[in-house]
Amino acid sequence: MSDTSSTQFKQSLGLLDATMLVSGAMIGSGIFIVSADMARMLGSTGWLLVAWLLTGVVTVAAALSYGELAGMMPKAGGQYIYIQRSFGPLTSFVYGWTVFTVIQTGTIAAVAVAFTKYSAVFLPKLNLQDANNVLVSLGPVNVYWGTLYAIACIILLTYVNTRGVNAGKLIQNIFTSTKLIALFGLILIGIGYGLQSGVLQQNLDNAWEASRTSKETGTVTMISGMALLTALGVAMIGSLFSSDAWNNVTFIASEIKDPKKNIPRSLFLGTLIVTVLYVLANIAYLCILPLKGTASGTDVMAQGIQFAEYPTDRVATAAMSVIFGGSSAGIMAVLIMISTFGCINGLILAGARLYYAMAQDGLFLKQASMLNTKAVPAKALWVQCVWASLLCLSGSYNQLLNYCTFGSLLFYMVTIAGIFVLRRREPNADRPYKAVGYPFVPLFYIIVTLGICLILLSDANTRFDTGMGLLIVALGVPVYYFTKRKSA
Secondary structure: OOOOEOOOOOOOEOHHHHHHHHHHHHOOOHHHOOHHHHHHHHOOHHHHHHHHHHHHHHHHHHHHHHHHHHHHOOOEOOHHHHHHHHHOHHHHHHHHHHHHHHHHHHHHHHHHHHHHHHHOOOOHHHOOOOHHHEEEEEOOEEEEHHHHHHHHHHHHHHHHHHOOHHHHHHHHHHHHHHHHHHHHHHHHHHHHHHOOOOHHHHHHOOOOOOEEEOOOOOOEEEOOHHHHHHHHHHHHHHHHHHOOOHHHHHHEHHHEOOHHHHHHHHHHHHHHHHHHHHHHHHHHHHHHOOOOOOOOOOOHHHHOOOOOOOOOOOHHHHHHHHHHHHHHHHHHHHHHHHHHHHHHHHHHHHHHHHHHHHHHOOOOOHHHHOEOOOOOOHHHHHHHHHHHHHHHHHOOHHHHHHHHHHHHHHHHHHHHHHHHHHHHHOOOOOOOOOOOOOOHHHHHHHHHHHHHHHHHHHOOOOHHHHHHHHHHHHHHHHHHHHHHHHHO
16 A cells, blocks of 8 residues: 555544643653752742743743634644744744754654653663663764664654554553643642641742852852843753643644634643643642752752752652652652653654645655655654654753753744734734733743843853754755755
8 A cells, every 4th residue: 555645634633632732742851850950050949939930921821822823824834834924934944944953853852862761760771871881882972772762762653653643642642641640649749748847848948049059069159130030041941841842732733623723722721731730840849858958968858959869850759759768769760751751752743744834835855745544744754753863862861952942932932923923914814813912921922032042042051052053043044045946
């Protein structure tokens, strides 16, 4: 049987499925890890919670704004289509180029690396930090057993998604519902146990005294004013990455029932659910562990959130070890494996639809414009698989995180700016749903996000990775003209 056909996308995903994709793609490994680094940068209970709350507010604000565009253009490719209509083919291509080279594939690779790290709790041979696990060295790149494991996970889920959207949907719904229930249970246990310990009250003492702690030396520097604002922006890299990928549901608009209504609803519901869970999870951590600690601490209480499970930053595992003792590492590893596996699936499922839309415009590999007999863009899925697998070779979660987050924020701003452009240019266009709080909510998102991007470009700790992310975006311009010339 031929791999290609004229089959159209099938509208087989309802509101629940779309909401599961939003929340499932958002919840990966970040919420279980990044609070340690954020605590070192801010050194303050109050400012740590502000960082997570602000992340949630801007994410929900963006989702509310995207709802208007989703209702206007319920087509496969989502955000790519929105940018194209607002700013033309060059800008939309640069977005698609960045999604393929960094944002989508980089996030898939980063989460696959995290999945591998937690699998190593049960299979030490997968440890990406152990030099004894190196299979082969390719210049500066070491290929570990764990590298192959991460790549195998991506290949497996890519294959499943080539078998039809219902196959991907089944995995997404099972794994997302499981991790939502498990995360909620973790929060209840943590807060219930922690409120009796008095740790939260200790963490609330001097809650607004901010400081920056070096992971390498343990040196503590008090910060305030502009230094605090900069630290807040840099710290939010972790929380924003943990809250990213909510826009993936827009890529699969052609496969959602009544997309003009269900996509805006799923964006709001999914981002709100995850925001609430993330803030509560951090409150649970603060109920169990002291915020401040040292790398040389002899137990998790002495290490605190700042140096939880040093040097791995496994905050959730450290918190649960107070309650469950030695079995906590296994419990949390299973939970995070479930979380990351479901996250990878959602990212793989959605991303290929964007490349399909680009290929339809002659701006991506021609084969990616074809649907297979299961009505999914199988070749686009496999191209995505190959590049994400190559990115796994870096093995660097933090570097991938920095590249992805800056690129995502940049194009979220561009997309939301499109609302203002289309309101002026097409005032009578059909808008089944209008952005809540327009123009203030979209403008609020743009201002806050622009500030964070400027901080990332100016801070010495993030300047290089952020600059590299910006360079990748800029490279999309000559690639666009080269692609156009070849297709002419």
